[in-house]
Amino acid sequence: MFKKIDHIGVAVNNLEESLHIFKDVLGMKCSGEEEVKEQNVKVAFLPVGESEIELLESTSPDGNIAKYIEKKGEGIHHIAFEVEDLDVMLKNLQKKGVRLIDKEPRYGAGGARIAFLHPKSTNGILVELCEHKSQKA
Numbered sequence: 001m002f003k004k005i006d007h008i009g010v011a012v013n014n015l016e017e018s019l020h021i022f023k024d025v026l027g028m029k030c031s032g033e034e035e036v037k038e039q040n041v042k043v044a045f046l047p048v049g050e051s052e053i054e055l056l057e058s059t060s061p062d063g064n065i066a067k068y069i070e071k072k073g074e075g076i077h078h079i080a081f082e083v084e085d086l087d088v089m090l091k092n093l094q095k096k097g098v099r100l101i102d103k104e105p106r107y108g109a110g111g112a113r114i115a116f117l118h119p120k121s122t123n124g125i126l127v128e129l130c131e132h133k134s135q136k137a
Contacts, residue, residue: 001083001084001085001089002081002082002083002084003081003082003083003084004050004051004081004082005051005079005080005081005082006051006052006080006081006082006112006128006130007045007051007052007053007054007079007080008051008052008053008054008076008078008079008080009054009056009076009077009078009079009080009128010053010054010055010056010074010075010076010077011056011058011065011068011069011072011074011075011076011077012055012056012057012069012074013057013069013074014057015033015042015044015055015057018044018055018057019044019055022046022053022055023046028046028047028048028053029046029047030044030045030046031045031046031047031052032044032045033045034109034110035059036108036109037059038106038107039063039064039108040058040059040060040062040063040064040065040066041056041057041058041059041063041064041065041109042056042057042059043055043056043057043109045109045110054080054109056077065077077126078116078125078126078127078128079125079126079127079128080114080127080128080129080130081127081128081129081130082130082131082132083129083130083131084131085131086105086113086114086115086129086130086131087105089129090102090103090104090105090115090129093117097121098117098118098121098122099117099118099120099121100115100116100117100118101115101116101117101118102114102115102116103115105131108128108130110132111132111133112130112131112132112133113130113131113132113133114128114129114130114131115128115129116128116129117129
């Protein structure tokens, strides 16, 4: 079951320059930053109501975000939905023929369990499903 839009991931070349725009120009607040080494990315979180904007800067020239920016430029990278039970959701989607990038959940920013759906199954949109630690025992 989908609970809400968790965040919108935005690929950026320079996290500090982008934070300047979102914080100083647009007046948003940054609730934190972290590096997710397994995904070669630095992340900054900007809450908007119940959701967030997640700014993503690659820490490696061959990271997914760097490759995305090289192909498409900076901008919206993915939309993430919070789900009630990620394992069940992935099994159900796989049964329906949805192409999964991640057949098994992995850990992402903020300690969330995440999995991505392939854009070829979602009209060209990279969809992330996430489940936060506090949801499962």
